[in-house]
Amino acid sequence: MITDVHVKNGITIPLHELEITTSRSGGAGGQHVNKTDTRITVRWNVIKTQALTDEQRARVLENLKSRLTVEGDLIINNSTSRSQQQNKEKALEQLAYEVRKALYVPKKRIATRVSKAKKEARLDSKARRGNIKKLRSTKYYGD
Numbered sequence: 001m002i003t004d005v006h007v008k009n010g011i012t013i014p015l016h017e018l019e020i021t022t023s024r025s026g027g028a029g030g031q032h033v034n035k036t037d038t039r040i041t042v043r044w045n046v047i048k049t050q051a052l053t054d055e056q057r058a059r060v061l062e063n064l065k066s067r068l069t070v071e072g073d074l075i076i077n078n079s080t081s082r083s084q085q086q087n088k089e090k091a092l093e094q095l096a097y098e099v100r101k102a103l104y105v106p107k108k109r110i111a112t113r114v115s116k117a118k119k120e121a122r123l124d125s126k127a128r129r130g131n132i133k134k135l136r137s138t139k140y141y142g143d
Contacts, residue, residue: 007096008103013051018095019043020088025079032082039079040087042095047072056103063102074098 005013022037046052046060046068061068068074076098078091 005092005096007051007099011051011056011099011103013044013049013095013099017044017049017051018092020091022084027079036082036084038082038084038087039077040084040091042076042078042088042091044074044076044095045072046074059105060099060102064098067098 004015005018007013019042021041021043023039023041024037025033025039027033046057046064049057052060061072064074074095076091076095078087078094080090081087
């Protein structure tokens with residue numbers, strides 16, 4: 001039995017907020033695919049959800065804007081398996097993954113500087129390499 005969808009620590013999407021529908025899977029599969037509804041579509045409205053705080057909702061809306069409908073629904077489809085139950089589990093896992101990814105806050109980059117010694121070592125090495133190549137030249141007559 002499928003329960004609420006656990007996204008990450010403290011964030012769980014209640015099952016009553018999800019609209020789960022079934023339909024026939026496309027593609028090859030013969031008689032089985034023509035008579036069974038194994039494709040799962042999970043629909044979750046990000047705007048109306050109670051599972052997220054206002055800040056989290058804004059982050060999800062911003063990061064998933066290309067995947068959301070006009071009404072603010074995130075739609076996940078799955079038809080990889082012949083089993084409706086497996087497809088439902090995979091679709092809910094995909095939903096949790098997408099929301100987790102959208103909630104990720106990247107760390108601030110701390111600006112650093114290259115030390116003077118490192119800069120001089122790099123330039124030294126470049127000069128040395130340049131001299132080696134200069135010595136290989138046929139035009140070099142020695143100063």
